[in-house]
Amino acid sequence: MEIGSLDTPVATVDLDAVERNIARMQGYCDEHGLAFRPHIKTHKLPAVAHMQVRAGAVGITCQKLGEAEVMEAAGLRDILLSFPLVGAAKAERLAALAGEATVSVVGDSEHVARGLSDALAQAGAGVDFLVECDTGFGRTGVQSPEAAAELAELADGLPGLRFAGLMTYPTLPESGPWLRAAREAIEARGLRVERVSAGGTPTHLINHLVGEVTEVRAGTYVYGDRSCIANGSVPLEDCALRIRATVVSRPTPDRAILDSGSKTLTNDPAEEASGGGHGLIVEYPEARIYTLSEEHGHVDVSACSPRPDVGEVVTIVPNHACGCTNMHDEVVVHRAGHVVGTWAVAARGKLR
Ligand SMILES: Cc1ncc(COP(=O)(O)O)c(C=O)c1O
Structure with missing residues (x-):
């Protein structure tokens, strides 16, 4: 798979x-x-x-x-x-x-x-x-x-x-x-x-x-994560944790809505130095996830050419990997895109 x-x-x-x-x-x-x-x-x-x-x-x-x-x-x-x-x-x-x-x-x-x-x-x-x-x-x-x-x-x-x-x-x-x-x-x-x-x-x-x-x-x-890319500690190609998200709406020419909001990505903001917004969309680096509802990612795609269509799946490098992992029951583990397993995030939510 x-x-x-x-x-x-x-x-x-x-x-x-x-x-x-x-x-x-x-x-x-x-x-x-x-x-x-x-x-x-x-x-x-x-x-x-x-x-x-x-x-x-x-x-x-x-x-x-x-x-x-x-x-x-x-x-x-x-x-x-x-x-x-x-x-x-x-x-x-x-x-x-x-x-x-x-x-x-x-x-x-x-x-x-x-x-x-x-x-x-x-x-x-x-x-x-x-x-x-x-x-x-x-x-x-x-x-x-x-x-x-x-x-x-x-x-x-x-x-x-x-x-x-x-x-x-x-x-x-x-x-x-x-x-x-x-x-x-x-x-x-x-x-x-x-x-x-x-x-x-x-x-x-x-x-x-x-x-x-x-x-x-x-x-x-x-x-790695978007803050690591910005501070030079981990390059983009080594950012291992990514969120795959679907464009579920294109209500205006400049706006795309993803099926990933704060409950998927966390609200961790990025410093302006790393581009601002709530994560890097790898396929559309000019796009900006400018705000998050719980389940909606609001993306400004005005700087993108071409622009993503409804149904398209994009890959997001989160701003902060640690908070992001804590949102997910499981991660799908792969090598070069081939799925090798689904691992339970066993220590997620262990706040006490
Ligand atoms: C006490 C302590 N040690 C180590 C770390 C690891 O830091 P980093 O995630 O930047 O590698 C953290 C991060 O918050 C920390 O709070």
Whole structure:
């Protein structure tokens, strides 16, 4: 079967492109002696996580505990949870997970460390604890190297937790000096920083240059998307995740309507630098998906020649692959357009 005969809208994944992307990122990490721990939030597919580990990844990263539970059940054995786990319900689930796999967690507060420790100690389980550091992005993370050292010492003294190192997102040029100051402050307290985990696809090529980083986490690289094309991290031909959509209406000469709206593509807007709109229509690069209803994609085709007809199927590279995958129960996997399988997006919707 060819992808051309699939009903739409449908999410397709080009397995050859996935393999190229995995080989390229793993090759970069191997070349620079960096451990690679891909973030599975992009694909949410156990089969792709296994491909990444077979290619040399030391383990995987999950944002949510629910994603990690799916991956563990599918046989992934070394998991970093890169999102702060707050509350007794999650701490208990973490303790159960830690009984089945090698698990590490991040935290930027005493609250998180103590909450996890209580549940882990009760279950007789243990995890490695990485102090999350805000090295410039302005999201989660302790705000100074001294605060990182304080939390490292506290966590290391709590039952069920072992301080193992530092974590930051994304890798920025200023991350290196920040992380060095944190490592020195921690070593001054007699602790060892075994691991410094950093990452993000757009800046992945600076991980070996900034200093301190020992482990890279990238996620979006595996599929690529319109933002990756714009920032130069993945070329169009390696954008593996695409949405096939049908033109269902041509109400005016300048407007086409697709059967793919925000429930198919997500509402993630593109920066103007990458052309604006809600995705790249590969066959009509001049077209602009200027707005989305839930099930309708509104396309300005005034700059296209020729223009698409009703019934025509087009291929869309989404603005943001990770949000897009999360909209789909399954992806149709192909090589050069020949369908090789339909894979359940097993970790989609695992928000807790
Ligand atoms: C904590 C963390 N690590 C790694 C990543 C992977 O980044 P990217 O998808 O840009 O590769 C993300 C992305 O949001 C993240 O939040």
